[in-house]
Structures are given as C-alpha cells and as structure tokens.
Amino acid sequence: MRLLLGTKNRGKIAEIRAILEEVPDIELLTVREQPFTDVPEDGETFEENARKKARAISQETGLAVLAEDSGLEVAALGGAPGVRSARFAGETKDDRANIAKLLELLTGVTDRRARFRCVAVLHFPDGREWIGEGTLDGQIALAPRGSAGFGYDPVFIPEGYEHTLAELGPQIKNQISHRRRALQALIAAIRGSSPRERAR
Ligand code: IMP
Numbered sequence: 001m002r003l004l005l006g007t008k009n010r011g012k013i014a015e016i017r018a019i020l021e022e023v024p025d026i027e028l029l030t031v032r033e034q035p036f037t038d039v040p041e042d043g044e045t046f047e048e049n050a051r052k053k054a055r056a057i058s059q060e061t062g063l064a065v066l067a068e069d070s071g072l073e074v075a076a077l078g079g080a081p082g083v084r085s086a087r088f089a090g091e092t093k094d095d096r097a098n099i100a101k102l103l104e105l106l107t108g109v110t111d112r113r114a115r116f117r118c119v120a121v122l123h124f125p126d127g128r129e130w131i132g133e134g135t136l137d138g139q140i141a142l143a144p145r146g147s148a149g150f151g152y153d154p155v156f157i158p159e160g161y162e163h164t165l166a167e168l169g170p171q172i173k174n175q176i177s178h179r180r181r182a183l184q185a186l187i188a189a190i191r192g193s194s195p196r197e198r199a200r
Pocket of ligand 1: 009041068069070071072083085086098116149150151152153177179
C-alpha cells in the first residue's frame with residue numbers, strides 16, 4: 001500500500017515512520033516526495049481536523065493519505081490545551097512557549113493528570129476512509145526534563161514511569177504512545193475492514 005503522510009511536523013514524521021516500519025507492504029511518502037498545501041486546523045475535535053487534513057490532501061494529490069491530529073488534555077485545565085495544543089501560547093507554534101504557559105497555569109496545582117490523544121485517518125481517493133484513536137495517560141512534571149521528541153514531551157511523564165517522554169526517548173515512546181495506539185487501531189480497522197469505517 002502506497003501512502004502519503006499528511007503532516008509537515010518532523011517529530012510526527014519520524015515517529016510514524018518508525019511505527020509503520022513494522023507493518024509489511026506499506027510504502028510511505030512524505031511531503032518531501034509529494035508536496036501539498038497546508039490545511040487549516042480549525043475543527044472542534046481531533047477527529048474533525050484529522051479527517052479534514054486527510055481528505056483535502058488526498059483530493060489535492062490523488063493519493064491515499066494518512067493524517068492525524070493530536071494534542072494534550074490536562075485534567076486540571078478542563079481538557080485544555082486539547083485541539084489548541086500546537087498554538088497554546090500563540091500562532092507561532094512554539095514548543096518552549098507552550099510548555100512555559102502550561103507550567104505557569106499549573107503552578108501550585110497538585111492534580112497534574114494529563115492525557116495525550118491522537119486520531120489517525122486514512123483516506124483513499126475513491127472515498128474509502130478508516131479511523132483509529134489512541135491515548136496515553138500520565139502526569140505533567142514540575143519542570144521540563146530531557147531532550148528527545150517534540151512538543152510537550154519534556155513535561156509528560158507516562159503512567160508507570162518516572163521519567164518524561166523526552167528522557168525516555170523514541171524507542172520507549174514509540175512502544176507506548178498515543179500515536180502508536182491510534183495507528184494500531186487504524187490498522188486493525190483496515191484488517192477488520194468494516195463498512196462502519198467508511199466516510200461519515
Ligand atoms: P497538530 O496535530 O499539528 O495540531 O499538533 C499537535 C500538537 O500537540 C503538537 O504541536 C504538540 O504540541 C502536541 N503533541 C501532540 N502529540 C505529541 C507528542 O507525541 N508529544 C508531545 N507533544 C505532542
């Protein structure tokens with residue numbers, strides 16, 4: 001199966017490539033081989049944004065497109081930053097500024113529960129579409145630690161671990177991440193191939 005990855009985020013590209021390497025018969029194209037136009041992420045949910053990206057890029061390129069939308073939901077902030085995760089501290093999508101804002105908002109807050117969520121959508125030019133969702137539960141650290149990964153990885157401690165994702169590194173992250181779980185669910189849906197997964 002030949003798929004175009006519908007993201008320009010280098011961190012996501014590296015992770016998705018590593019995760020899908022284990023799946024036979026997938027040839028992954030990225031924006032380097034097949035350029036595409038940015039799709040505004042203005043939906044209310046991860047699913048809406050992921051579908052929008054997959055459909056628009058598939059229409060533009062005529063290829064099967066795998067797109068995902070993901071973000072961080074913090075319990076004490078009522079689920080924020082959620083779909084606004086990339087732009088939490090402003091339109092420039094600055095990871096450091098986002099982390100600084102998050103830690104500032106959580107100053108003195110003892111409930112530090114958080115969850116990463118990812119929704120992945122695979123859209124074919126003939127209209128067939130599948131979806132998979134994955135989450136990763138954890139806690140927000142008191143200060144950033146580690147240098148691997150991207151986004152909020154330096155402040156996210158997954159459940160069952162004492163280190164942040166940025167300290168744990170890609171091998172562990174890619175085994176447990178919301179992105180891996182979403183892609184696994186997507187692959188299971190394709191293999192089960194239920195019509196329920198057709199475009200809604
Ligand atoms: P978008 O899906 O391009 O809107 O961006 C999602 C944003 O959520 C990223 O820019 C990060 O801020 C955050 N995010 C999503 N997944 C991860 C992850 O695996 N690690 C750290 N941050 C993430």
